[in-house]
Structure formats: C-alpha cells, structure tokens
Amino acid sequence: MTREEIIQPENLVYKKPTLLNDEPMHYCPGCSHGVVHKLVAEVIEEMGMEEKTIGVSPVGCAVFAYKYIDIDWQEAAHGRAPAVATALKRLMPDRLVFTYQGDGDMACIGTGETIHALNRGENIVIIFINNAIYGMTGGQMAPTTLIGQKTATCPYGRDVKLHGYPLKMTEIAATLAGTCYVTRQTVYSVGAINKAKKAIKKAFQLSMEGKGSSLVEIVSTCNSGWKLTPEKANQWMEENMFPFYPLGDLKDNSTKE
C-alpha cells in the first residue's frame, strides 16, 4: 500500500481538532495547557458549538489562549473572567460561555468574581488550571502552592507562618448552592486525558442545559516553574499534588431537576 492509499477518511483514527489552528503555542514543552486546549477544542466540535461559543481568557500563561482555538474570545483583566463571562452568558443565553483561568487568576486575584459567579449559578463553565505556581511571571508563589514548595517568592519553601495555607478553591466551589458540577481532573496520562475530556464535555453540556455553574479543575504541571523535566514534573505532581488535591468529582447535581 502506498502512503496515499492509507490516508483515507475511513482509516482515520485520530486527528487534530479543526478549531485548533497551526499557530505555534508559546507553552513550555511538558506543560499541561496544550493538552487542555486540545480537549476544549475537541469538545466544542463534538457538541457542534463552533459558531456558538465564546471563551474568556485570563491573565497568566493562558493569556494567549485566543490565539490557538478559532472561536470568539475575550481577554479579561486579571481575575475578572467570571464577571465577563456572566455578562456574555446573561446577554446571550444560547451561547456556550466558558472561562479558562490559572490558579493566580482564579484562586487569588479573582476569588470574589469566581465565588459570586458560581454562587449566582451563572450557566458558565470555569476551566481551572492548577499548577501551584505563577508561570507567566516567572514562578512566584500561588494561592495553591503546597506547604514547603519552593518558588521565586518563597525560595525557602512555603511556610504557613509567613504565607498561610494553600487554598482549595474547588472544595469551596462545591459548597456553593449555585454550582452543579465540580470536579478535579488531570491530563498526565491517556486515561486521565480521557476522563478530563469527559468532565469538560459534561460541564459544557450542563451549562447549555441551564443547570448552573460548573468548575473543572485540572491539576497541572509547570515543569519550567517547578524546575523539573517534564517526566520528573509528572512524577512530582503524582507524589505531591494529588495527595493534597485529590482527583475525582466533588459535586454532581447533573441528574437533579
């Protein structure tokens, strides 16, 4: 068989989602963002929402998310994405509206907007990338930085006496009456990627059904910020992040009326 004979639609087992364009991503090799971007693009396509979706990008590493997925995007100020998304969804209830935010954006400077948008039960989805560090600004301490974890602004390790405790925003979100589906996933293995994709799809679908707010946390690596190889970063995440940020659904009201 020639190469041309093999490349036929009936033989297709995997392809890059059409929404994901060819712009070279600025993310570091080994970073989780690229995988999550792909999942978001795949889910939007599978739902047939390519021309009915508005993404709200954050300030942080994903600030340029709008360059890679060909949907309408609005770039929010640092932490304000849930407020921007609130207006978009309220004014256009038949559109799919999601925010894509990191831990500094969503769990620190934007805690007010996050909690209130979720608690109002806005029919939006927050994709929350938690890599326990500020990646874009060069590896400073995040609200989710683990106790003892070293960063540029806690070079001797996070000390609770100096820096307080890591914040579990997803656990907080699960206590809010306005949230419908709250889950914590990761994308470090094929199995995990499949689960994360299902979670994103479920959250997107619930928002279109008007069931309230959903939050999908993705526990992620930042090998550059953590100063580890991509492989070691995955290992460090498994050993340190997962015990403190356990994976799985924290709340699922999807079947409730």
Place this chain on the structure above:
Amino acid sequence: MAEQEVTLMKGNEAIAHAAIRCGADGYFGYPITPQSEVLETLAEQKPWETTGMMVVQAESELASINMVYGGAAAGKKVFTSSSSPGISLMQEGISYIAAGELPALIVNVMRGGPGLGTIQPSQSDYFQACKGGGHGDYHLIVLAPASVQEMADFVDLGWTLAFKHKNPCMILADGVIGQMMEKVVLPPFKPRRTDEEIEAECGSWATTGRKHKHNKNNIVTTLELRSEEMEVVNQRLQAKYRMLEETEVRYEAYNCEGADYLITAFGSAARIAKKAIEVAAQEGIKVGLLRPITLWPFPTKIIHELSKNVKGILSVEFNAGQMVEDVRMAAAPGVPVEHFGRLGGIIPSPDEVIEALKKKIIK
C-alpha cells in the same frame, strides 16, 4: 403628534427609565449613595419581563465594570452606574474598555472625596473623568448633564456616541442632578436590537460567538507585546481622540453676547451660575455663561473666542479647581481666569458666586 408626557422624577430614576426606553440590553451595578436609585428603579421596573433587558446586581464595582466589558465586547448596549469611590474601583476596567475600543456607558453621580469622603454632591472627579482615570493614554467621551431632562437625554446620546466612535462614554453627573426631582419628558420607546441587527452593526469585531461575515473568529484583547505594534494601536487611538476634539464638542452659551465677564461651569454649578448671572444683571454687571456639555472633548475653541471679549473668567465648580485648568489653557493670553468652589459636599449659593466674581475678577 401625541402630546409628550411630562413626569416628575429624580435624575437617577430618569437614567433608569431612559435606558429601558433606549433599548438597553443590560445593566450591571452595585449600590452606592447617591446613585442607588438607578439599580432600584431598574429592579422595580423588571425590564427583563418586558424588553428582555438584563439587570444584574454585581458583587462589586470591579465585577460590574468587567460585566460591562463583557457585554460591550458582544456589541450589546450595556451600562453601569456608580458614585465616586465606586468609579475609582472601576478604573482598571474602564481602561480595558477604552483600549478595546468598546461602546459602553458609565454613569458617575459624583459625591465629595477624597477617600470615603461624603455622600453629599461634588464635582471633584473632573480630573479622573477627563484626564484618563485609569492607566495608559486614553480618553472617555464625558457628558455633563445639568438637569433631570439631560440625565434622560444623555443616555441615548451617550450610547449613540459610544457606538459611533467605539469608545466608552461617561455621564458625569453630580449628586444634585442625581437626587433632585424635576419635570422630565422621557425618550420614546426603541426596541432592543435583534441578534441580526447587532451582527450587521458590530459583526466585524463583536464576540457574539456567531458566524461572522468575514468568516473569521472575533477576538477582543488589549494585549500586544510587540512595542512597534502597540505604538500603532496608540496612534490609532490618538487619531480618534483628535477627531473627537474636532467633531463632538458640545456646549451651551448663555447671555454671552455683550458680556463683560464670563463664568464657566458644568452640571448643577451651571444652574447656580445662571441664577447668579440674573442677579448680577440687576446690578448692571453683564456676565455670560459657557457651560461645557462635553467635558471631554472640551470646548476649548469657543472659550478662547469668548475670552477675547471679556475682562475675566470665573470657573465655578464644586471642587478645589479642576476644570479651571482647561479654561486657563483655552483663554486668550492675558485674560484673568480664576476659580471659585466649595468643598466637602457644600453647594454655593448664587450670592456667593457674585461675591467671588466681584472679589476675584471685577476687583
């Protein structure tokens, strides 16, 4: 033509009623004295059941302005209202809206500052509204109503200018205009624009999530890391501001013909100045009033022309002397320009204005 219905209401209430009638899509706000009647009136009117207009009480002014940023980016007719401290909190978002060249309406019913200050009326946010307020080189179009009627009229005017120039517009009212009741004729009902109409008007840039005519996705961002590109963005903004200075200046000239002296004042200060001018006329002192309606773009040229024929100018403001700086820049060389104002929420009487005119200008 049907007879116009005259009603009696507060300036803040007029803003709310006018917005519903102008086909507003959304209001996002947070309570603060002395402007809370805007949100209260909207909540009482329940426009979501009639026109479909959305009304959201946000968790903070920070959230409200970012909701406005979201709605404006989608090409919707959205607005927020607040008073001085709340407007300070919104400045980051206002800078984003200006940088994103989005059509939004922001109402500031000013109270006295600085800090938490007072809930009494003031005009001390002139600098903030007209000289930038937030970070970066940008301008708002700033309208200064001097009556409840103008509160109602400037809602439609504000949105018209905002959409025409893709620029945020601020109605800079003082607490007097917001709180006082006057006769008003509300604007006629205009239906909200349909999705198709919004797409036709704003489809080249708005994040409506629809298939756009240009067959590409729309992105609203204010980020540009390449300095050469960012300079181009700034040059485009500056060209727009120069054009606005040429085309959108609005003012009211009162009694200026043959006047020996000129008062400049905006908002309710202009109302007091008019009374002072009437009283002064009885004493044989001929005083004119130039009331800027657009505080930005500022009516520089007309003030320059009028200044050539007067012996001096008094800028009457409820602040420590803010607009007077622009009046001085506008006035012909050698024409004395002085400021008179009361602070802390005190409204000067017409007699005080005449006294200040005599002391500072006539001498």
